[in-house]
Amino acid sequence: MRRAQLRSPRTTHAIQTLHVVILGNGITGASAAVRLRELRPDWQITMISGESAHPYSRPALMYVFIGHMRYQDTKLQEDSFWPKQRIDLVRDWAVELDAPAKRLRLHRGGELTFDRLLLATGSKPNRFDWPGQDLRGVQGLYGLMDLKLLHDNCEGARQAVIVGGGLIGIELAEMLHSRGIHPTLLVREPAYWSNVLPEDEARMVGRAIDAAGIGLRLESELAEIVDDGTGRAGAIVTKAGERLEAQIVGLTAGVSPNLDLVGDTQIECERGVLVDDGLRTSAEDIWAAGDCAEIRREGDERNLLQQVWYTGRLQGRLVAESIAADSRAAGAAPSYDPGLWYNSAKFLDLEYQTYGEVRPGGRGQESLWWQHESRQMGMRIALAEGDRVAGFNVVGLRYRHEVCRRWLSEGRGLDYVLDHLGEANFDPEFEPRFEPTMATSMRGARP
Structure with missing residues (x-):
């Protein structure tokens, strides 16, 4: 440097x-x-x-x-x-x-x-003036310095509590689990990340957490972090009075x-x-x-x-x-256009992609949901006026980014998308294809 x-x-x-x-x-x-x-x-x-x-x-x-x-x-x-x-x-x-x-x-x-x-x-990372939040063993996870601190905090730790149900929280849980430390996620919502995900997807993530052997407390909020007597976290107490032992407390309640x-x-x-x-x-x-x-x-x-x-x-x-650009004059500099919304994440082994507008909990938006009967796979197609497709949530499957974006940009209708779903599938060659079943199920769900 x-x-x-x-x-x-x-x-x-x-x-x-x-x-x-x-x-x-x-x-x-x-x-x-x-x-x-x-x-x-x-x-x-x-x-x-x-x-x-x-x-x-x-x-x-x-x-x-x-x-x-x-x-x-x-x-x-x-x-x-x-x-x-x-x-x-x-x-x-x-x-x-x-x-x-x-x-x-x-x-x-x-x-x-x-x-x-x-x-x-x-x-x-957000902190909300919780009693004990400045004890040793309490930290967020944002950058390189937090990673180094986590290495130190893992020494001698057996249990952890992670406050918050988002992407960083589940990453931290997976990291600690890989070191033999048992994490419990403390989530105030009724399902994991349900302020972002519709209920079906949120519950699917919850099942992935349970299957991994990671604790999950829903509709539970942090009241205080308890000193173990040495200036380090030893436990937490929820607002309902439940006490959970924790030598590491991860604060991942948003940023x-x-x-x-x-x-x-x-x-x-x-x-x-x-x-x-x-x-x-x-x-x-x-x-x-x-x-x-x-x-x-x-x-x-x-x-x-x-x-x-x-x-x-x-x-x-x-x-x-x-x-x-040389000037603030109109037209001299570009304007920010975020375009179609896109994000991706991985909840343990469960992959997730979202395109366009898919509102959590529906919120006045019609959508169609397909879920595999035994596998952790799901697809949601959200609709706008006139059966135009407004967005996709893809869970446990891999879809081609450019195909989904093109359909949304072109304003494709539901029938067109269901007829062409197979074009978007990006799973390995010999994986079974579920698009015909999806299309039949979603068409059958329409009034």
Whole structure:
């Protein structure tokens, strides 16, 4: 890693060479740096992160912990890529932002000036002032430092309680289970991740958790974390009074945008850093993207806060184009269009993909659900007006991303999709095909 010199931008031969500083080296910051270099080969680019020396893939941390990957395998690029691209990497934390002066103060000392700044500071695990949440053995799971802490916390641990029923919670449960530590998931909803998943899919995930031998307490909430007498967690108590032994307590009850650096500035924030459709903040020459950004929406639409890997990459590339533009004038910079929603996850051995709009619990949306009678497989097709297909949930099956997106983009109707379902199947060659059964079942479910 080449250490960046703390210097101001310069002007050479009457051609202005701007200095762009990117705070954060996650998927958003790294994608922005690479795209900006493509667009502006003469600009100075500095990327700052106190977490890691090089950008890496956070979703891969679980596989490092359980021994399926090495840390170096998670890096987004070879180490030599960054100096070749003349992208300076600084391992430090920014602790103060003077937006009007375009200046950052760093934790290890020194100041850094910029012409344009990207806030890609990500998010941080939610904490709700639970008694005992600062005890040793209590932690979240977000980045590399949390992974190192988890290694330490596993020493001598036998049981764990994980608070929260989302993607990070189930990953943490699988990680601990791989070390012989028995985890119990504490979920306040009536089914796992039911604030996102419809009931059938949520219960399917619950069965996968039970089959793996992982504890699951539904409709249960944390009241306090109990000290074992040494300053370490020893147990938790639920609001119903149940006590569960736990030397590790994982706090995975969602994340919130990391606004630590902007809290003392005049940059406008609500849930996240408020940005327009070009991802520009209220401060001149400062942008925000990724988990920390909240995109303003016109009229009655709720502002957009997207905190998944895929949108982080998309916003990173878009914000680079916005930063590279010469003017705030209309049409000078691109506008962020998230397009069709997509996400994927893995609940232990159960794969899940979602495309388009599938509302949890239905919420005024008609949908058709097929489930295999004995296997952990399911498919939901959500409908909009006129039998147009609005979205898919695919569980325990693999479907082709490009086919599902094309059907949604083309506004295909239900009959067309059911007739062509086999085109989307991406399971191995000799796996049985269930699409004819799906189509018959779904057609039979219509009035």
